[in-house]
Amino acid sequence: MDIESPDKLIELLDRHAYLADEGLATAAFLALRMGRPLFLEGEAGVGKTELAKTLAALLDAPLIRLQCYEGLDAAQALYDWDFARQLLHLKAAEAAGVTDVARLEGEIYDRRFLIARPLLKAVETQPSVLLVDEIDRADDEFEAFLLEVLSDFTISIPELGTVKASTPPVVVVTSNRTREVHDALKRRCLYHWLEHPGFDREVAILLRRLPECTETLAAQVARAAERLRRADLVKPPGVAETLDWTEALLTLGAKELDPGRAAATLGAALKYREDVAAVLGNGLLSHE
Structure with a gap:
């Protein structure tokens, strides 16, 4: 969808029952046009998460949400292997008399056994809106990892190779400012502080x-x-x-x-x- 101005974005958001002021609409418009993540900070309940949901609706793109919390690590945000299904596959192969070890190793690390977590889903899904919600709840280490992913939207999976987004997702990062988020991540984004409405x-x-x-x-x-x-x-x-x-x-x-x-x-x-x-x-x- 071609959104030609902040005023047009205000109009589109209004159609989805989200009333944005000029400052927020301008920040969101620039993030869309420049392909930069939008970093929204403010008190809880002022509409940060709702904006991401509304952008997904008006862009007709799936919303992929990564809810941050203390202890969140790269594996939980990227992907995991479905060990239960891999084990079932090995047992089925054994029952069928398959003895080719190299073949079995290749099969159990096939894409069908990979469980995509939010970041990998966002890279593989075009178009999409990635909501990184409450980044201030995550640890410093995860912030550094997220910054790396947001720099080029490329994810390396040792068993399968590299996955790169042909069209980067629209990214909205939110923070309730329970702690200060590092400057490096903020510099990668366009920043906007959401006040309570008048x-x-x-x-x-x-x-x-x-x-x-x-x-x-x-x-x-x-x-x-x-x-x-x-x-x-x-x-x-x-x-x-x-x-x-x-x-x-x-x-x-x-x-x-x-x-x-x-x-x-x-x-x-x-x-x-x-x-x-x-x-x-x-x-x-x-x-x-």
Whole structure:
């Protein structure tokens, strides 16, 4: 798909119910045009992962997700051999009386026994969108390895040879900034920091994603979310939590945000007991 400008990308994202501001749309547009990974950093729930999903939808490409975590290594991100199937193949060959060792070795390391993990899938699948989610949770060693893969999208498999992407995937790397990601990886990418949306855009997001929501309820929830983000909370609500909160209220038949229902559904927006207690104790839900 030929996307000729950031404004066009904003329009396409909007068709998929993702409301991007000019800064984010420009960063994403440049990443697409320049063939560079897009590094999105910001608080949890501001729409980083959702952007990758939406890009995959509008590009009509599969989303391949690599969820990062502490201890993630290259083997878990690249590929693995299906040892159970290899063993079954050897037993079947033995039962059939096959004695050619060289032939058997070649057969058990055939491509059909290879389990492709996200990075190999992304290299082999054209087009595709590769989401490297929460890179800040991975170790430094994995960061260095990822940088190497992103440099040329070439993967070496000793038993089979080298796999190189004919068309590199669109890459979105996200971080919640639980730790600093090394400069080397950031330099390889185009960087954008995602803020919580302003009041008007959050209202627009709620109305776009939840068509049954009234403008009054959307405005009241957005105002409440603003107050919660200004409070000293362990984890202020992101857009994802605001959407969940509004959906919970709609499920209860609410047309407006009254203190009683707001308190009863607060668990959709806040995920720490201390935050819930602080909000209820300080009367933050009673403001208009």
